[in-house]
Amino acid sequence: MNKAILSVRHPQYAEALKALGYQIIPTDIISCDMPYERDHADLQCLILDDTAFVLSECKGLIKALSDSYHVVICGKHFSGRYPDNVCLNALQLKNKLICRIRSLDEKVKEYCQKHGYGLINVKQGYAKCSCAVVSDHAIITADNGIIRSLEDNPIDVLSIGKGSIRLDGADTGFIGGASGYDKDRKTLYFCGNIKEHPDYNSIKRFCNEQDTQIVSLNDDHLTDIGGIIFC
Template sequence: MLKESPFIPNAKADALIIAGNADEEIINNLKKFNIEIIPTVKCSDVYDEIAFHPDVVIHPINRHTLVVAPNVYEYYEEIFKNKPIKLIKGEKKLNRNYPDDIAYNVARTARYAIHNLEYMDEKLKYYLQKEGVQFINANQGYSKCSTAIIDDNAIITSDPSIYRTCLELDIDILYIESGFIKLPGFDYGFIGGATGAISNNEILFTGKYDNHPNSKDINIFLNKYGKKAIIISNKKIIDIGSIIPLEYN
């Protein structure tokens, strides 16, 4: 049975997939970690506000295998052709309106794939089954956007559907207030889209979250799992569609 989340590296990640339109300050700060930065390409078939978001078009089956939406597959095929990462072309072509843009936006802990299962890409579902992942249905289609993966079985979310669902599972979950995270074009963004692990004990945050009413709870939760918050921008925390870590070994 799978015991590790692909969103948490074993050690330091070899590369990070990040929104191609991420703020220059974020990119420059990430480069200081001497790590490969892989920018996304725009997926013109979905809303402009999420068109560069990694978690809209990519789901890591494991740390070395990615399922990619057919809309942008050729771009990533070229990027990864000489890297030890296996790419699988998804079946579902993404389109503008919900739920046609959520097929790959799946939250993952060590044992569970949390999503609105009716709309999950069928090829993604097939490969997750091969990994021994248990499927958990939630009403929230933007499951990964809504879920920060802190440890293999520890998450933070502001989504009530995901929270209620995970309470019944062996997942440690911190429930926070929604809002207080930027997402241009929308009222607010989500904690999952504003975070990503760069190592086994470091969680990246896209900006400052001091003004979030649950900031102290977040810090306590991170400390519980021996995680350090790495703030990669002096601006307010912003949803950029998750930061996806990759390992080449």
Template sequence: MKNVLIDFRTSETEKENLYKNGFNSIIVPPSGHLYNAVCGHPDMLLHIIDKKNIIVHKDMDTSFINIIDNLDYNVTKTYKNLKDKYPEDICLNALNTKHIFLHNLKYTDKNLLSKIKGKKLCDVKQGYSKCSTALISDSAAITSDIKIHNVLKTNGMKVLLLPPGDIELPGLNYGFIGGTCGILEEGNIAFFGDLNNYLYKNTVLKFLIQEDIRPIFLSKGKLIDRGTLFTL
């Protein structure tokens, strides 16, 4: 059975549906350094560099690091501590595609940047680059950020640009599309919530069909930003 990294607030229904699809859930411990709405979001707390390397925030629970170690990943810690104010909260929230590493590079943790090899570094103003972007394959993405859209498209990716909003994130006005989902395996993407309850459902579903991607809805109700689902 494969493993996924998820927010501690992921519902039992969502975890059960992940299990039914062949995935064991590993809870990422929340950080008291971040504000409550995002304190358990995996895309704020860690970054998967590649299939063998993960970087976690400096104060990550040792028990979690041991779990990742036992899955044969090399674990590095950040140089900086997370803090609850922008930009001290974004040091790991970069978008890492097959060929591109995209972030507000001024604020990317230097230990993370040092591990990025053989990829084009793309600098954007949006510090929440991963939150803002859902990767659906190596060659396609969905985002609500026009500059991220333009950079990815310029670099050969197929990109769907959506308006912001209509995504739940308790404690804030709305969440980001990137935080609502994650690739389970090639051709399958899991969503927290149901796309059929999303204002832009037809646009997204059409794009997924065009890219031959099957959506899996982990729960009923509106899409909710849980800080991305990462498959190990």
């Protein structure tokens, strides 16, 4: 993985990733009821194996990913309004996909059935946004509903407190939206300074247990930008 998909409206994080050797793929600006969601990567794209599921509105992403992936155009029922806006907001761990199944795009469901992915249903439509991936079997989240839904699965979960993450235009952001995990480098990148989070010590210890390095991309307040997708 040497490419990173992330918001066009937060160039400071793109520049930091460029300096670390990543090629940047900017998100598109799409139609959403909430202005702060219009550039969020975790609403626009979902990559499973060699297939990229991309909203039809995202012409730039479709073009950028077509060279490396089989691109499947999605979002037939996308309205920019919850819960139709979270049709690609799913979290992959090995052969599992954590998502609000009712909201998941039908083309993703068909792919999962064909390729042996199990679907873990959660009530939270913003499943990917709510969870920071730490390894292929571990996540960090403040969402108690997601934690309960994962109790019977072999997934390690660190529960953290809600808040302490900025999302301009909203009361608070989410840990998944403020981060991105590169499985090849085994590194979890944060948009802002993770050391300022009240649960930093627990987060650091949990990541160490998973043999995952953590990197703050700058010293700003931790900010939800719609996540970083490495590909």
